[in-house]
Amino acid sequence: MVTILVENARFLITMDPERRIFRDGAIAVENGLIADVGKTEVLKRDYEHPDIRIDARRKVVTPGLIDAHCHITEQMLRGLTDGVFAPSAVPRHWLYESSLNSEEAFLASKACLIESIRCGTTHIMDPGGYHLDEAVKAVEEMGMRAILSRSLIDIHTGVQPVPEALRESTEKALAAGDEFVTKYNGYSGGRIKAWFSLRTERSTTSELGHAVKELADKRGVGVISHIAASHYWTDFHKEIFDGLTPIQRYEKAGILGPNLLAIGVNWATDEEIEMLRKHDVKVVHTPTNARLALGSLQTGRLIELIKRGITVCLGHDGAGESNSGDMVRAMYLTAVGHRDVALDPTVMTNEMVLEMATVKAARALNSEGEVGSLEPGKRADLVVWDATRVDWVPVLNPISNLVQSASGNSAETVIIDGKVVMQDQKILTADEKDILAKVEDAAKDLTERSGLSKYAASKWPMI
């Protein structure tokens, strides 16, 4: 049995039901689980000889951040969607995904996970991709906790046609999703789970959606789907589905339910939000794709979702949308963006945002009993933040500093499932330099081969 004792934390933020924060806090980990949380003087007595002792003096300890919307294989799309409206970026996504080979998908996944761990993320949720065997392998090797899903699409034409290589019939998509869930749900000692992905509302027939929901209920897993992220897609959806909005149609087809995680929901009426509430649908907000002018902040729908009691969590999206996998940036943008839009500094508190990246996310991912807070019996996923850095000092209120001041790169030590995956800012589960060098080469090759390289062209002369 491996025992870890993290001790002397200046602040240990538990996110337990009482939201206790321990000064001079400590946490003991045994065999992957949190054994105890409390004051250092007490835990030091009870755990005299841990196998690993981590000194968190002048540091801040939190639960690991949960990134509930992370396109893991998309990392090499970084920098290729600047200055375009989201729907105009979609053909670039399709070109990328249909050109990506297995080796590139593996490297992209590894780079994505390195960035996530470096920024304090311990759990990701991928909303649907391809080359899943490689993605699973990358997650397994890096020691990340993840829910992965295989993209299911059975509408191929429309404003942004799906490339030939990714086209499937309803039956084939359903079988591929089921095969993936059967193979990988509960994989790697339970650290990896598998869900179904209805990739987008406009690429899913009601037949596929209904069948997937039934299968997900039967298998006890969730379904994730991009829904109503942009007014452009909502309008297109109404055109092809007899005037129904995505949420109206999903309700009619029996797809709404507590195990549905809806990505986006920037464009939903009060009535549609009520439908989501009634079915206890969860929502993941991705403020970082505001750079593609989706309306993520501007519509202010997030505030309404929260007011109605809907569980909302956070995600960074993918490198093609956000250009950054830093969940601390996502928290910052959520906090300040919605205050500004609402002209109300109290509408989105730092505490609400940290809940969305931890306990609320755990609920949204149906993992409430396992992760999201530092409580005995839960899996040991935690971060030691280097609060001695200039972006943290002075630490008067650690939650304010984490959400408003810090960079994700101040994550110093990261533990996932009771295993130290980064210590003193050194990734222990991968040869980081080697992987990133390979990613540089692979990205050059992929973007030139696919024709995507022109989208990275500099507007200024490069000499």
Ligand SMILES: [Zn+2]
């Ligand atoms: Zn997405």
